[in-house]
Amino acid sequence: MIMDGQPGHIDQIKQINAGAVYRLIDQRGAISRIELSKLAQLAPASITKIVRELLEAHLVKETEYQEVGSRGRPAIGLVLDTDAWHYLSVRISLGTITLALRDLSSKMVVEELLPLKAEQSESLLQHIVDEIDSFFIRHQNKLERLTAIAITLPGMIDAAAGVVHRMPFYQVNEMALGPALEKRTGLPVYLQHDICAWTMAEALFGASRGTQNVIQVVIDHNVGAGVITNGRVLHAGSRSVVEIGHTQVDPYGKRCYCGNHGCLETVASIDNMLEIAQQRLAGAHSSILQGRELTVESLCDAALAGDQLAKDIILGVGHSVGRIVAIMVNLFNPEKILVGSPLNRAAEILYPAIISCIRQQSLPAYSEHLKVESTLFFNQGTMPGAALVKEALYNGSLLVKLLQG
Template sequence: MNLDSQPGHIDQIKQTNAGVVYRLIDLYGPISRIELSKRAQLAPASITKIVREMLEAHLVQETEFQEPGSRGRPAIGLILDTVAWHYLAIRLHHGEMTMTLRDLSSRSLVEEILPLPEETQQPLLASLVNEVDAFFIRHQQKLERLTAIAITLPGLINAASGVVHRLPGYAVQDMPLGEVLAARTGLPVFIQHDISAWTLAESLFGASHGAQDVIQIVIDETVGAGVISGGQLLHKRGRALVEIGHTQIDPYGKQCYCGNHGCLETVASTGSLLALVTQRLASQLDSTLHQQPLTLESLCSAAIAGDRLACDAIASVGHHIGRMLAMMVNIFNPQQILIGSPLNQAAEVLFPAVSSTIHQQALPAYSAEINLATTEFREPGTLGAAALIKDALYSGYLLVKLLQG
């Protein structure tokens, strides 16, 4: 599991302060202790104590640097010491499993993509544990100080307990993945929904870096959202995914696999989009889509070229997504909205439809300055898992465990 019981008040303050100092060194290093004290708003004595513990644990190191405007002797600054600290980042996707060994700078050291069949001779949990064991054995010469395991995956997940309640495409029910892996390896295990982790990765490494309030929409085989509020992933200690895909937008619409009717996913997922275009092709013989196999790539290319059917279909998805986003804008008042989707290949068709609907239906005071942009990562891979580790260091939770040895 990735969370212990809540620490006491004093311990929580120490954890938070350590996380703040680590984050500032990461963002501004090399940074002097004096500047660190100012930015952290902590007393110099507190900074001295925290830094000493980090130096002794080899989590930070000292270096000489020239302060801006100074012509004297170089100052002594602090930078992170990340090279000898490793963790395993895992992404489970339908049909495959990606494992990446990274250091604390998030740099990838070695990566493997393995098949993850739906049916095996042993339960999925046992298969996953065996694959992790085998990965560590294959790369034991590269391993130094292992710190944690982070896993992202689709489905219904409780991040606090590390339980995977459902995993699309697999016979999974209430799988205690976090608990079992932690017991097997002795490492903290962090588990999160892949869309939520992608949202966090964009916040830490990508398109929304520095923004405090962000909505990220993912339009793919499923439709989901992640929300950054006040610089933090919303509900990150529980079920962080904002399940917009199963919000009903038409009570008389098509039945969704969740059992409801007219869910957003039934009209806005890439699968439903291709099904709709296939249906309409029979009555639109002038469409250029008749000249090639129908894929998301060919659909987007046709839309960019001005094909009426392709444009209308992608714009329809944009309007549906825009209506949902208008409600979310009224609730969260974000600085930025990110869209991650294969349909971004036709952003010049998709984005105006999304934007116009938001401006028509959201409060003008909230929507007037909205920045709509594509995600930096078209496919985050295990960067979502890397973001979980970075976030755990910044919060101080994982950092304190490393300081304690």
């Protein structure tokens, strides 16, 4: 935190201090100005100035509240004023685009799940822009003051520049999604890898809230990880991401969309895992999966029922992921491992496979008390995008834009 009088660029000081005050009001409200001054370690005059600007912009409001242990008149505290401020949160996934209008408290106003085909006549960029335009038109009667657009998606992304280098499922090459939407709408656009954004959401609202060091593993249509170290998401503000999905586990394996062979994603992603299961079914005549539709749900249910083929597939995924995560445990010494996956349906099979590899291949001091738990959210919907907007308010970058109108 930047203290009063500490040297530095005045606009940067204002941004960080305003963000710190907004975060405290969000997390502690109703809160008095005196308490804000103590917690933010800012002079009362600075608190008065920041709060006045937030009140004038209708980003916070005053409210009466009864202080603990007090029987006198209610105190005047500050809480967020979020109802009249909206943002758009977008998630792009395999075959779908989810668009949601939320207010600044992250409460949902309206959400739609729409098809997004890989094969289409127009470019993916144009299709996304058109879908957003149409969404705003359909719901213009619900719209309040729009503040930002947040987009999460899989692939290789430069979050700072708003550029998508490549994506699974779609033909993408250097798609300047952020700049295109900023030009179209005049709004700030926050673009982030979906796993990194999901990790931020778990830290702000979910299973890793209050935990300083966490590794979050995602096993879905893509495979990846997010790292929280010392309370902050690693690489959240840069073009980097913790890219375990493109770590080679089989040099003679299947070709990956990244251009390499045998990436973890080619054996552990849901689509590739089901493809492997389908191939093995040809020689497993006693499997209860014979004659059934092969889905991640049916595979998990078969494994829980004792089907050896299904169990072997899930154990294989757990061991492949566990070997890579063991290296990460040695690097980051986390307090817990979070798993976000439809395979959580068979957690009693998957989790022991992951933790056994970690304990065999990482330092005992780092792994002996380590727990594997489920994420609170699943990687659907638009909560990861909500985390991007919340973080931009907390670090002051979006907040300053709103204060300036």
